[in-house]
Each structure stands twice: as structure tokens, then as C-alpha cells.
Amino acid sequence: MLLQDKVALITGATRGIGLATATLFAQEGAQVVISGRSLENLEEARARLVAAVPAARISALLLDVAKPDSVRDAFQALFKQASRLDALVSNAGVLDDALIGMVTEAQLERVFRTNTFGVCYCAQYAGRWMARNGSGSIINLASIIGTNGNAGQAVYAGSKAAVIGITRSLAKELAPQNVRVNAIAPGFIDTDMARSIGPEKFAARVASVMMGRVGQPEEVAKVALFLASDLSSYVTGQTIGVDGGMLI
Amino acid sequence: MSNSEKLYNAFAHALHIDPQRISDALAYNSIPEWDSVAHMALVAEIETVFAIMMDTDDIVDMSSVGKAKQIVAKHGIAF
Secondary structure, eight states, X not given: OTTTTOEEEESSOSSHHHHHHHHHHHHTTOEEEEXXXXXXXXXXXXXXXXXXXXXXXXXXXXXXXXXXXXXXXXXXXXXXXXXXXXXXXXXXXXXXXXXXXXXXXXXXXXXXXXXXXXXXXHHXXXXXXXXXXXXXXXXXXXXXXXXXXXXXXXXXXXXXXXXHHHHHHHHHHHGGGTEEEEEEEEOSBOSHHHHTTOHXXXXXXXXXXXXXXXXXXXXXXXHHHHHHSGGGTTOOSOEEEESTXXXX | OOHHHHHHHXXXXXXXXXXXXOOTTOBTTSSTTSSHHHHHHHXXXXXXXXXXXXXXXXXXXXXXXXXXXXXXXXXXXXX
């Protein structure tokens, strides 16, 4: 198993890419800590994980990545229960699209606080902890929208492009401590967030994918597994697209 | 070894300086050995020695050895 006895924290793990990643990591022997903002959703996700992987070692942590105090409390609680942290998957994210002329300050705040600030807050604690242990892998979820941009998604694109810059910088900063930092840039993945755009836009997006289909969360999870495991022991500062040849 | 001695040793080890140079008044950036890079190594050393995880705000606020004592004390470590 690729993650035997590794401890992995996954943010936004109650559904979609986060839940798929938690499931795959558990299947690969990791002790998985799932986190999210809703206790009810966390319990539901935990039950699904245990059903899928009966031998899984799963714990749940209430965490709102947009709030620095919440991040601090979650990491300090995790520090007390786990001796180490081997992988962080910063997956929690929000989508709130609008044409630039209609973007509100509240939208900007909400999207950047979760998608960008949250990545920084979590990396601050995880990076320090991993550096002390002399190894670790931080995986940040960016987006093809962050690499290519898209009409009507300036705010989301900005928040995710920032994640790529943060990833490259952290990779350089933490490499001497043997902590690797990489990003994944999913294309159009079949999640609740993707479905929220409505059926017409959904079909149009699928049409822009050269492979002719929407991606599955499990296909992103496999790349997260590669980055969390020693298979990628010499990979850092990279952004890996998982997009089926999507054109934007 | 007292907790003060542990803390002083952590500073000496992380900053690569003689323990005799350390006092509660020793301040961040007051000596060449305590720069921002060394500060993060110092934080790691203190966290390891006392088995704590410091708040990010406290890392920024840790401006002297005396201040470090106050911060570590917040984690139930008596000085």
C-alpha cells in the first residue's frame, strides 16, 4: 500500500474530490483525517468511508479554512491526537461566479478567504509540522480556471491562480526540509460544485473536453495519491492538470 | 533541567550561539544569528522541546527570549 501508516489531513473532505481522495488514501493504508465545516456532513462522510473501507482509520475534524482561528484550533487538536502529519490535501473551495462588473466585495472576500487564504493558513501549520519531522507532502487544489482563466470567473480564477503561485513559492521554501508542495489543476470534474452551474452550461463544458466526458473525482484522487506517496519523491513545485484535454 | 534552561538551550541550539549570550532580554534581529530564517528554526526547536504547536500570531510576536517564555507558558509550561 502506498500510504501505509501515513497520516493525511484532507480539507473539504465531505464530498466530491475531497471525499474521493479520503477514500483512496484510506484504501492505501493511510490514517485519514477528514475535515469540513459541518459536523453532520462530516459524520455522514465518515460513515460512507467506513462502509467503503471497513479497515479504515478515519477521524473527523471541524475546520473552516477561511477562519485562521479555526485552522489554529484544528491543527492544535490534531497535533494532540497524531504524532505526525505526512500529507495535507488543501481541497476546500467555493465557487461563486459573476461577470466582473457585478462582482461584489462580499464575493471577493468569500472566495479568496476560502480558496486562497485557507490554503495559506493550512500550509503554515502543516509546513512547520512536516519540517520538524523532516518530510511531508502538501497538495493544493488549484483549477484549470486558475491556469487558463474563463469569462465570468475572474474571481475564482484569481483565487486559484494565487494557489499556484503559493504552491511554487512554498515548494522552494520548504524543499530544504524535504517537504514537497504541489498543486493539482482539475478540469471539469463531476462534483456538486460543477453541477451547480446548471444542465446547459454543464453540457457546454463537457463539449470542451477533448476526451468527451466529464472527469470523475476518483481520477483527481489518483493524482493526489501519486503526490502524497513516495512515487513522487522528487516532484515539487508542480501543477498537474487533470482535465481530459479540456480547452478553455 | 528547568523549563527556563530547556528554553535557553533551545535558543542556543537553534541560533548556534553560546548559551552564555542568552538572557530574557535577547531580542529578535538584535544579533546576526537571529534572523527570520533562524526564527523559524527556533520555533521548530521550541515546539519540539516542549511538544507544542504554536499559534501563527505568537510566532510573529515572539520578539525576545522573555516573550518566548510567555508564549510557551500559554501551553501549560511553567517557568
